[in-house]
Amino acid sequence: MEFRESASALEEVVRRLSDELGLISFFTAGDKETRAWTLRHGETAIDAAATIHSDIARGFIRCEVIRWDDLVRAGSHAEAARAGLQRLEGKTYEVQDGDVLNVRFNV
Secondary structure, three states, X not given: OOOOOOOOHHHHHHHHHHXXXXXXXXXXXXXXXXXXXXXXXXXXXXXXXXXXXXHHHHOEEEEEEEEHHHHHHHOOHHHHHHOOOOEEXXXXXXXXXXXXXXXXXXX
């Protein structure tokens, strides 16, 4: 078993376990808080909404999706949207590892 030099042993164990279990991470980011969430590979935007809260899934309208690194480079959701880095996705969108989701819902 070889470890990558750039990652600590713990980071490498976590990465390998996530890969073996088929897990991905997505993020929610607001003005006051950014949070990481876990899904299984292949799960959808509606699954992500349910992970956050059942009411969000029940009232799901759409989600705005930005790659985490694009958001960091842009500096804000507004700048990412202006640069065309944000896209709208529906319930069946397959969430990708590293996506930042802003779920729009109405309950």
